[in-house]
Amino acid sequence: MKQFVVLFCLATAGCATTQRPAAAERWLLTGARLYVAPDAPPLDNAWVVVSGGKIEAVGSASEAPPTGLRRADACSGGVIMAGFQNSHVHFTDPAFAGAAGRSREELQSPLSQLTTRFGFTTVVDTGSEPANTAALRQRIERGELQGPAILTVGAPLYPENGIPFYLRDLPPALLQQLAQPATADEARAIVRSSFENGANGSKVFVATPQGRGKIRRMSADVASAVVAETHRLGGLVMAHPTDPEGVSAAVQAGVDIIVHTTIDPPKSTWSAELVGQLVARNVSVVPTLQLWGYELAKATVPTDVRERIVADAQRQLAAFSSAGGQVLFGTDAGYMTDLDPTQEYVLMEQAGLTPMQLLASLTTAPASRWSAAERRGRVKPGFDADLVVLAGDPATDVRRFTDVKCTIRAGKELFVRSP
Structure with a gap:
């Protein structure tokens, strides 16, 4: 009879258990304030019980x-x-090259500085060497490295004969590996291979700058094939747009996420019609506002001109957010050597986003976008114990989002700031 009950419970998930994890797996975190979620009032003098990598209970001073x-x-x-x-x-x-064979000591510091140092318990790799990223992810999941959950789109797909000019100095052997599908069938095969190697999605460069004002564009049938095959395999499609025309092409192809605002051509704007299409089709946007100042500074563009160009991108974000679009926080760190995201928070706030909208872009919005809203993004019993503890309240100053005291993933402390 006992065996029948156990089997019935496993089959139906309908029986509760009175067993708790061992005492060593249960612990208590207390805080001056707790933000359960961006759309819920905060709790003061709060506490969280973590049990077996999950949030067991949440409370405040009243209990x-x-x-x-x-x-x-x-x-x-x-x-x-x-x-x-x-x-x-x-x-x-x-620093991440040869991740499968590098020592823990070599990898841990750069991994922490890129991710957990700033509270990131999940990251989306939007284009790296697939086998190397897979090795890094495997070492994290085995516990050999302390790092975030990694979602990856594998290697991006470019237009036929459309490698952007800023990548042409890569070694010839590497350039030959960059996918430039000429047909829809070829694109679908590339996507299938990428998923077989562990990808969670795809990334398309729908438009790439070739220099001297020339832009190469991915054919509509190839872009649509990438989207259809990725969706069939259960993944999301991210698009590098380059310009407003690229944003429109990505929307028409059915992508899920636009990974940048745009600064080309000069005084680039997103029309009300384009913003409306993005929102109506549930396309998310990762603004990467900090990237533009970084790139323009490298090009020795004068400060006042840089500020005007970044302001154009801020206006795109403001229009999209005001129309109800889903914003996802992202920095392009790793390509951008400035890993500190403080300026991104400041620029997004200047574009009109409130501290709680910023928190949503970091938590509930990406959890929803990646179909994980039932297990992460909120401090809620039953959810994964993925937590960040800040030394100050970002509701009073958005710079506090980078004032990270501790980063916790699945109940384990990944980063603890030295006193």
Whole structure:
């Protein structure tokens, strides 16, 4: 009879258990303030019980937490919220090369500085060497490295004969590996191969600058084939747009996420019609506003001109957000050597986003976009214990989003700031 009950419960998931994880797996985190979610009021003098990598209970000063639990003293006393997602990173820095065979000591510091140091418990790799990223992800999941969950789109797809001018200095052997499908069938085969090697989605460069004002565009049938095959395999499609025409082409192809605002051509704008199409088709946008100042500074563009160009991108974000579009936080760190995302938060706030909208772009929005809204993005019983503890409240200053005291993933402390 007992065996029948166990089998019935496993089959139906209809029986509760009174067993709890061992005491060592249960611990208590306390905070001056807890943001359960961007759309919920915060709790003051709050606490979270973590059990077996999940959130077991949440409470505030009005109710005492369970007694006899280990207390996470190094991480307590701050502002608690769900772990952050950076929706645009790259693992292309030489520090990550040969990830399968590098020592933990060689990899841990650059991994922490790119991700967990800034509260990121999940990141989206938007284009790196697939086998190397897979090795890095495997070492994290095995516990050999302390790092975030990695979602990856594998290697991007470019237009036929359309490698952007800024990549042409790559070694010839590497350039030959960059996918430039000429037909829809070829594109579908590339997507299938990418998923077989562990990809969670695809990335298309629907338009690429060739220099001297020339832009190469991916054919509509190839872009649509990438989208259809990726969706068939259960993934999302991210698009590098280059210009407003590229944004429109990506929307028409059915992509899920636009990975940049646009600064080409000069005084680039997104029309009300284009913004409306993005919102109506549920296309998310990763603004990467900080990237533009970084790139323009490298090109020695004068400061006042840089500021005007970045302001154009901010207006695109403002129009999209005001229309109800879903914004995902992302920085292009890894390509961009400036890993500190503070300026991104400031620029997004200047574009009109509130601190809670910024928090949504880091938590609930990406969880929803990646079909994970039932397990992460909120500090809620039953959810994964992916948490970040800040030393100050970002509701009073968005720069506090980078004032990370602790980063916790699945109940394990990945980053603890030294006193």
